[in-house]
Amino acid sequence: MFSHATLGTNDLPRAIAFYDALLAPLGLARFHTAEGEAGYARRPDASPQFWLMRPIDGRPASPGNGATLGFEAPDRATVRAVHAAGLQHGGAEEGGPGLRPHYHADFYGAYLRDPDGNKLCCVCHRPE
Template sequence: MLSHVFVGITDFERAFGFYGVLMETLGLRLKFRDDDACWAGWMPADAARPLFVISRPHDGRPATVGNGQMLALLATDRATVDRAHAAALAHGGACEGPPGLRPQYHADYYGAYFRDPDGNKLCVCCHAPDTTSATQIAG
């Protein structure tokens, strides 16, 4: 469905530190990093698309966040959601909702919400049932 997603950032090194750890946690691999152009992209380990790209906006104006916009990244299991959320917070992210079940979406929806260092809202979620233990409902 998607070819690529482009997220505007203001500080490349800070953003790369944040997204590099997050993407590694989710099992995505770095496809390219160009320090001169201040952009980088990640992709699934087993496919060329979709591509996730960070960069300063091409028009030269500052990156700003969209009101009501959010990007949800898929995790293979709930433990990965937990690890991704922890990694995001440890690398400059801000919590927008701790990991947990969100039964208002569906019975197995397990997600965590946070903002990157530039304020872009992200979610990491898993749609699969938990096969390891009981999980709490997020409030």
């Protein structure tokens, strides 16, 4: 459904270190790094892609109120691995791994904020 998602950052090297670790358990790797931007995907020619960028308008990056970027995991162990990697690399806790049955019976997710304050979710929609 989506071509790509982009988050702004005020410190690209710090964001790269965070997302390299966070996305590795999901099989996403950085395929592009240039002045002010970095791109991740399963393959460079594949969609969806995830991008980090310094804002093009030159103003500071800021997280969106009510915005959450969700990464889908193949299983619950991967949700736990992604959450742990994020916390180990400068992320802030927003809700540890666990079932969220108010979404649906098998929604197993974890939430954190990246070093720029963007809210992230890693979720598995499958039963254990």
